[in-house]
Amino acid sequence: MRLFAALDLPNEQKRLLSALRRTIAGVIWYPPESYHLTLRFIGEVRARPLLEEIDHALAGINAAPVTVELSGVGIITQAGRSRLWAGLAPSDSLSTLQSRVEAALRRAGLSAEKRRFQPHVSLGVFQGEPGPDIVRWIQNHNLLRSASAEIGHITLFHSHKTNDEPHYEACADYPLTLHAYTPVRAE
Numbered sequence: 557m558r559l560f561a562a563l564d565l566p567n568e569q570k571r572l573l574s575a576l577r578r579t580i581a582g583v584i585w586y587p588p589e590s591y592h593l594t595l596r597f598i599g600e601v602r603a604r605p606l607l608e609e610i611d612h613a614l615a616g617i618n619a620a621p622v623t624v625e626l627s628g629v630g631i632i633t634q635a636g637r638s639r640l641w642a643g644l645a646p647s648d649s650l651s652t653l654q655s656r657v658e659a660a661l662r663r664a665g666l667s668a669e670k671r672r673f674q675p676h677v678s679l680g681v682f683q684g685e686p687g688p689d690i691v692r693w694i695q696n697h698n699l700l701r702s703a704s705a706e707i708g709h710i711t712l713f714h715s716h717k718t719n720d721e722p723h724y725e726a727c728a729d730y731p732l733t734l735h736a737y738t739p740v741r742a743e
Contacts, residue, residue, distance in 0.1 A: 557607075558715040561614060561657050564726070565591050565677065569626055573633065573642055573679060576598045576629070576682040576697055578688045583640065590722050593677055595657045595710065596669060606665060610678070611728060613664035614710055617656050620734040622649045624675075626702035629694055631686060638686065640693075642674040642700060643667060653732070657672075657710065685719065708732050722737040 566571075566735040601607050612642065624698060631638050654673045682690065692733035709729045716723040 557601050558717070559601050559610070559727070560594050560713050560715060561596045561598065561710055562592040562713055563593045563622070563624065564711045565593065566626075566707065569624075569702055569705055572626065572702050573677060576642075576679065576693075576700070578689075578693060580682075580693060581678075581687065582682045583593060583680050583686070584682070585677060586721055590724050591679070592711070592724070593675055595654045596662065596671075597729070598666060604687055605668075606670070607666065609664040610661065610666075610712070612659040613732045614657070614712060614728070616733050617653075617660050617730065617732070618648065619656050619732050621651045621706050621732045622647065622653050623704045623706050624650060625704040626677070627713050629679075629697045629700055631645075632674075633692075637681055637683060639681050640679045640690070642679060643690055644675040644677070645701075648673075652727075655732075660721045670738070677732065 570588045570591045573591055577585045577643065598610065624647065625645040626642050628643040630641055630643060632641055633639075651673070654675075658669055686694075709731050711729050712727045713724045714727050716725065
């Protein structure tokens with residue numbers, strides 16, 4: 557199973573992002589139900605013991621719910637394929653949560669993530685260089701802002717490979733609750 561840990565966006569933010577979709581030659585838009593913020597790509601997991609370790613690690617994360625706000629759009633290009641995305645406003649709580657997810661999954665036996673965390677929501681893909689319609693789309697939406705929204709759980713998703721649009725299945729939700737630390741006093 558191809559897995560990743562993410563924040564599933566609230567419906568209001570999914571609707572806002574869905575409204576940005578336009579007919580642009582060569583762009584394959586992702587379905588709005590797939591919009592999410594990846595905290596950590598896990599990859600292919602075949603061994604049940606590792607899956608149980610991942611489940612246990614994510615269940616043990618101690619973090620408060622996070623507030624997210626969409627902010628701007630752009631392009632990421634990797635291996636000749638470009639992705640249109642919406643960014644998120646900088647957030648200390650989001651960075652802290654991502655760091656805790658990374659640390660928990662490393663303790664569960666996963667290797668360190670090689671890419672720097674850049675919070676974004678993938679909206680669609682295209683091949684080659686961005687044409688004038690894509691450039692115009694970015695110019696028209698680069699000042700995108702949403703109302704802030706609180707997200708109270710991490711979702712473990714199973715990614716099903718398809719040729720065009722992604723299909724993600726939620727496997728488990730892990731509530732975000734911050735447990736106060738109370739030091740034990742020696743008497």
